[in-house]
Structures are given as structure tokens and as C-alpha cells.
Amino acid sequence: METNYETIVIGGGVVGSGIAYHLSERYKEGVLVLDKKYPMSGTSGSTQAWVWVHNKTPSWYAEFSMYSAELYPYLSKKIGDVEYKRTGGLSPFFNESDREKAEKLAESYRKIGIKIKVLSREEVLEKEPYMNPEVAGATYSSIDGNVNPFRLIDMYMRAAKRNGVRYSTYNKVTEIKKQDGKYSVVSDKGAFECKNLILAGGTWSREIGDMLGVKIPVNQLRGQILVSEPLKPFLNFTISGLRQANNGEVLMGYSMEEAGFNRATTLDVIQETANMAVQYVPGLRKAKIVRAFSGIRAMPEDGFPILGKVPGHENLYVAATHSGVTLSPLIGTLITELIMDGETSIPIDRYSLRRFG
Amino acid sequence: MNKLDKTTIICRCEEISCEEVEEVISNGGRTFDDVKRITRCGMGPCQAKICTSMVAEIIHQQTGLSPSEIPLPRMRMPLSPIKLETLATNSTSFSAVKSVLDEVELEEGKVR
Numbered sequence: 190m191e192t193n194y195e196t197i198v199i200g201g202g203v204v205g206s207g208i209a210y211h212l213s214e215r216y217k218e219g220v221l222v223l224d225k226k227y228p229m230s231g232t233s234g235s236t237q238a239w240v241w242v243h244n245k246t247p248s249w250y251a252e253f254s255m256y257s258a259e260l261y262p263y264l265s266k267k268i269g270d271v272e273y274k275r276t277g278g279l280s281p282f283f284n285e286s287d288r289e290k291a292e293k294l295a296e297s298y299r300k301i302g303i304k305i306k307v308l309s310r311e312e313v314l315e316k317e318p319y320m321n322p323e324v325a326g327a328t329y330s331s332i333d334g335n336v337n338p339f340r341l342i343d344m345y346m347r348a349a350k351r352n353g354v355r356y357s358t359y360n361k362v363t364e365i366k367k368q369d370g371k372y373s374v375v376s377d378k379g380a381f382e383c384k385n386l387i388l389a390g391g392t393w394s395r396e397i398g399d400m401l402g403v404k405i406p407v408n409q410l411r412g413q414i415l416v417s418e419p420l421k422p423f424l425n426f427t428i429s430g431l432r433q434a435n436n437g438e439v440l441m442g443y444s445m446e447e448a449g450f451n452r453a454t455t456l457d458v459i460q461e462t463a464n465m466a467v468q469y470v471p472g473l474r475k476a477k478i479v480r481a482f483s484g485i486r487a488m489p490e491d492g493f494p495i496l497g498k499v500p501g502h503e504n505l506y507v508a509a510t511h512s513g514v515t516l517s518p519l520i521g522t523l524i525t526e527l528i529m530d531g532e533t534s535i536p537i538d539r540y541s542l543r544r545f546g
Numbered sequence: 547m548n549k550l551d552k553t554t555i556i557c558r559c560e561e562i563s564c565e566e567v568e569e570v571i572s573n574g575g576r577t578f579d580d581v582k583r584i585t586r587c588g589m590g591p592c593q594a595k596i597c598t599s600m601v602a603e604i605i606h607q608q609t610g611l612s613p614s615e616i617p618l619p620r621m622r623m624p625l626s627p628i629k630l631e632t633l634a635t636n637s638t639s640f641s642a643v644k645s646v647l648d649e650v651e652l653e654e655g656k657v658r
Contacts, residue, residue, distance in 0.1 A: 227575055229583040244646040246658050280646045287647055294650055297657040328647065339583050346573075358574040413642075418591060418627055429646035444642040454623050461643040463633035474631040479591055480622035 190357065190378075194219040196385040196528070197374055199362055199397055201228035203338065203513045204520055205389035206345040210268065211521030213352035215529055220354045221383070223376055225361040225393075228342050232391050235452075235484025237414060237440045238338035238514045239427055243278050243305055243330030244294065245512075249539070250493060252301045254512065256535065257519035258332050264518045268348040271341040272435050278333025279308075279317060280429040281324050281469060291328045305330045319423055319472050335427045337435070338514055345517075365400040372505070385528055387506045391487045392450070394495075394509040403499055406490040406545055407509045409449055411483055413458045414442035415466065418477040430465055439473065441466040454481040486511055496520060496540040497527060507542055550600070557597040559590020567601055571608045578602065578619040591627055594619045 195218035198205045202224075209222045228234075240258050245251040261273045282291065288307065295305040306312075306329045313320055313327045346356065357378060364375035365386070372386040388405065390397040398405035419437030431441040442462045459481050466473050487509055489495050494510035506527065508520050526533045550556075552565040562585045570581045578594070578601050581587050587601060588594030602616045624633075651658045 227577070227580045230579065234583045241646075244650055246650055248657070282645070282647055290647065290650060290652060293652060293655070293657050294647075339586075343584055356574060359576055415630070415633075417630070443644055443646065445644060446642045458642045459623070460633055460635050461637075461640050463630050464635060464637055465640065465643050466630060467634050467636075468638060474629065474634070476630050477591075477627035478624060478630055478633060479627050480589075480593060481624070482622055 191219065191355070192379065192381050194221040194381060194383045196220045196387065197372070197381060197383040198222045198387045198389055199374070200224065200389035200391055201346070201356060201358065202231055202233035202389070202391050203342055203345075203517045204391065204508050204510065205387070206342055206349065207517035207521035208387055208389060208508060208524045209354050210345045210349040210352075211525040212528065213349045213354045215525060217353060220349075221381060222349070222354060222356045223360055223362055223374065223381070224356070224358045227358045228346060229339060232484055232486055233338055233342055233513065235414075235482055236338050236514055237432060237442065238336050238341070239278070239432065240273070240334045240336055240515050241278060241427075241429075241512070242332045242515070243298070243303060243328060244280055244429065248297050248301050248303075251298060251303055253519070254515050255303055255332055257516045258334070260518035260522065261334070261336065268344040271344050272337035273334060274336075275332070275334040276425065276427045277329060277331045278429065279313070279327045279329050279426040281313060281320060281327040283323065283325050283468070285325045288326055291326065294328060303330060303332065317425055317428070319470050321469060321471050333427050335432050336514060341514070341517075362397065362400070367401070370503075385504045385506065387508065387524065389508045391509065391513065392485050394487065394507070398507075401502065401505070403502065403505075403542075404545065405495060405507060405509055405542065407495070408488050408490065409447070410486045410488040411444075411446045411448040411451065412442060412486060413444050413454050413462060413481060413483040414440055415459065415462050415478050416440055416480050416482070417473070418479050420476055423472075424470070428469060430469055438479075439476065441473075450485055452483050452485060454483045487513070490545065494520070494540045495542050496523065496537050497542070500541070500543045550604070556600050556604075557585075557587040557590065559592050559596075560586040562587040562597075564604065567604050568608060571605055576605065576609060576611070577617050578605075579617075582619060588619055593622060593625065
């Protein structure tokens with residue numbers, strides 16, 4: 190295998206593969222993606238894969254997410270059907286006291302062009318007839334949706350490979366050195382050299398940064414999800430907490446635990462998830478659960494994406510974020526612009542690693 | 547096992563053929579779970595009880611890995627499908643499970 194590349198991307202998940210694909214659209218120099226296992230074996234393969242905008246705060250982060258969601262229909266046209274559906278997103282609440290918070294959210298978003306409606310109980314039931322009739326209301330936005338994460342990453346990989354990107358999988362990076370203006374990336378399958386190095390290691394960003402003496406403050410957050418047997422299509426929207434996939438399966442779960450890299454599923458959180466699901470959609474009581482799975486999400490210390498040039502290191506870039514599925518088309522576009530043009534079409538200074546001092 | 551041809555159905559639940567499994571391995575996949583994520587082989591109601599050994603055989607034939615080097619699929623609770631109500635405890639207090647709106651914080655009466 191060739192050992193010299195213009196650009197190496199460490200990490201082949203939704204963020205790394207998204208960057209590799211977008212780079213390959215404009216850039217015919219050598220690009221190599223290194224993955225310690227096979228893409229989708231980490232966070233990108235264990236998610237409900239909402240493309241979610243409307244409850245992100247502050248509003249500038251919601252706006253950033255909105256730009257990415259806007260790219261999805263175009264992305265599907267370019268790389269193939271990734272089962273992206275802009276269903277609209279519904280966040281139900283069960284206490285009338287939450288309505289004020291919902292109204293405040295809608296008000297603060299009106300200024301940036303994200304239209305949120307605060308629905309009454311009747312309006313929720315009209316949109317989603319299987320929702321618990323005890324629901325008090327919901328926030329609703331038409332921009333939200335979901336995607337099939339497996340198809341998304343598979344299609345990114347296929348399209349990138351067609352454009353000349355190389356993938357080396359089951360190949361863990363063990364050491365990174367800077368020599369004569371180039372990066373030397375030592376891996377289980379040998380050493381590779383490159384000019385541009387992109388760190389897209391997701392949950393492992395901290396460990397990869399350490400290899401270069403760069404502190405990338407990304408922690409781990411576990412989420413557990415239940416999957417039902419295929420059911421006839423009956424849910425119309427992406428509900429915050431559950432969604433129905435194309436094949437009829439319902440995916441349920443929205444949990445957060447600090448458990449390091451431990452990917453076990455646990456009975457207490459499975460039970461809470463079951464309680465949440467029957468509270469939202471009581472008709473699911475009789476649905477059969479086929480499996481439970483858990484995933485470890487990357488969570489930067491302040492919750493926001495870490496994007497762009499690594500200060501003080503020439504030709505070194507980082508992309509580490511929560512909500513990688515939502516943000517991947519935008520991050521791929523922006524990192525490509527940064528490398529090719531030296532600037533980005535929308536500002537990303539706010540997301541610089543510099544903010545951590 | 548030598549009787550598998552390209553159209554042989556390996557996963558009955560999701561109707562995945564031998565050819566689809568082989569393609570994942572030729573693209574660099576090495577484990578049952580790699581095959582599962584890309585093709586859905588083993589994701590159906592039987593949860594890989596039928597197809598595990600056939601996929602292992604295909605991995606062995608294509609990569610030369612010995613059967614002991616091929617990891618088993620990750621087994622997922624509940625192993626056999628059970629009703630959601632069997633798992634539910636009817637409690638409406640949550641700790642690890644959240645609602646998205648709960649994460650929206652107000653500061654001086656405004657969204658942060």
C-alpha cells in the first residue's frame with residue numbers, strides 16, 4: 190500500500206468519512222482514512238441518527254445544526270439513498286408548566302429563521318394520533334428528521350473510494366511524529382506520511398491528541414436504545430425519544446450516563462427507557478423488543494463542536510463533536526474549505542480548540 | 547458449507563444473500579458485526595441465531611482467519627423478543643433518561 194499521502198484522516202466514522210468524501214469531491218491528491226476497527230463499530234453505528242435542530246441551545250448552535258440539516262437532501266442526491274427523511278421533529282411535554290419554556294424557545298429561534306410551533310394537546314394528537322392523550326403539548330419544527338446511519342456511512346465510504354480515497358481498516362494508530370514539515374503516522378500496518386493531518390477520532394480524540402501533545406477535551410457519554418420488531422408504519426414524526434425506521438422497527442431511547450468506554454446495556458436504564466416509550470406512545474406496550482444496544486457518544490467538555498485548525502500546529506486539523514450525524518455534511522464541507530481555500534463560508538472561530546486555553 | 551452459491555440466503559429474517567455478505571468482507575469487513583451493520587444480516591427477530599456459523603464460514607473462506615480468530619456476534623438483550631410492557635415498571639420518574647426539552651435551560655427568563 191502507498192505510504193505517502195497529501196492528507197490523512199484518523200477516524201472513519203460519520204465525521205471522518207464525511208470529511209474524506211467532501212475532500213474527494215474537490216481534491217484529487219491522495220487521501221487516506223485510518224480506522225482502528227471498521228467504520229460504524231463505534232458511535233456512528235450505535236445511534237438513533239436523528240438529524241436534529243430544534244431544541245439545540247444556544248440559538249447559534251441550533252443555527253449551525255440547521256445549515257447541516259439543509260445539506261442532507263443534496264447529499265443524498267450526490268452519494269446515494271441514505272434513507273434521509275425530513276419528517277419534522279416533535280418534542281412532547283406532559284406538564285402544562287413546560288409550555289412557557291417552549292414558548293421562550295420558539296421566540297428566541299424566530300430571530301434566526303428556525304420556525305418552531307408550540308402545539309396544544311389537540312394539535313399534537315392530530316399530528317401523531319398514537320401519542321399518549323395525556324400529553325400537554327409539544328414543540329414542533331419541520332426541519333428535523335432522521336437518516337439510516339449505516340447507509341450514510343457506507344455511502345460516504347463508497348463515494349469517497351470511487352473518488353480515489355483509500356481506507357485502511359483494522360489499523361490502529363499508535364504514534365504520530367512531526368518530521369521535516371510532514372506528519373508520520375505510525376499504525377499497526379506500518380507508517381504513513383502526509384502533509385495534512387485531520388484528527389476525527391470521536392470518543393478517542395483525547396487519546397489521539399495526546400500523541401501530538403494536543404489537549405482535545407472530549408469525554409464519553411453512554412446512551413442506551415431499545416429496538417422493536419417491525420411494526421406497520423404508524424409514527425409520522427421523529428419524536429424526541431423515539432422514531433420509526435423505514436423497515437418498521439421503532440427505536441426508543443434518550444439517555445445519558447457517564448460510563449467511560451463501557452458499552453454494556455443495563456436493566457435500570459432499559460426499564461426507564463421502556464417507561465418513557467409507553468408514556469409517549471402507550472400502544473407500544475404490546476410491541477416486542479428484539480434487542481437493546483448502547484453507544485458511547487463523544488462529548489466535548491463544553492458540549493460544542495471542536496472544529497478547525499489546531500492552534501500552533503501547521504496543517505493539523507481537528508473535528509470532534511457530539512451530534513456527528515446531524516453535523517457531518519456541514520463539517521465535511523467546512524473542513525474541506527479550510528484545507529482547500531484557507532477560509533470557511535461560515536465562521537467557525539467559535540468552535541476553535543483555542544477556547545479551552 | 548461448500549454448497550453456498552451467490553444467491554444462497556444466509557440471513558432468513560432480513561433476506562441477506564451470500565453475495566452481500568461476501569461484498570462486505572471484500573471491502574475490509576472482518577467480523578460478523580461488520581457484516582451486520584452494513585447488510586442487516588443478523589438484525590432480525592432471530593438475532594443471528596441462524597446465520598452466525600454461515601457468516602463465520604464465509605469470513606474464514608475469504609480471509610483465511612481461523613474460526614477461533616473470528617469473534618462471535620455481540621449478543622443483545624433480551625435474546626428472545628419480549629413485550630415492552632414486560633420491561634416497563636410504570637414509574638414516571640427518570641434519571642438517566644431525559645426529554646430533549648428538559649435540556650433547554652432558561653436564564654433570567656430567556657433561553658440560554
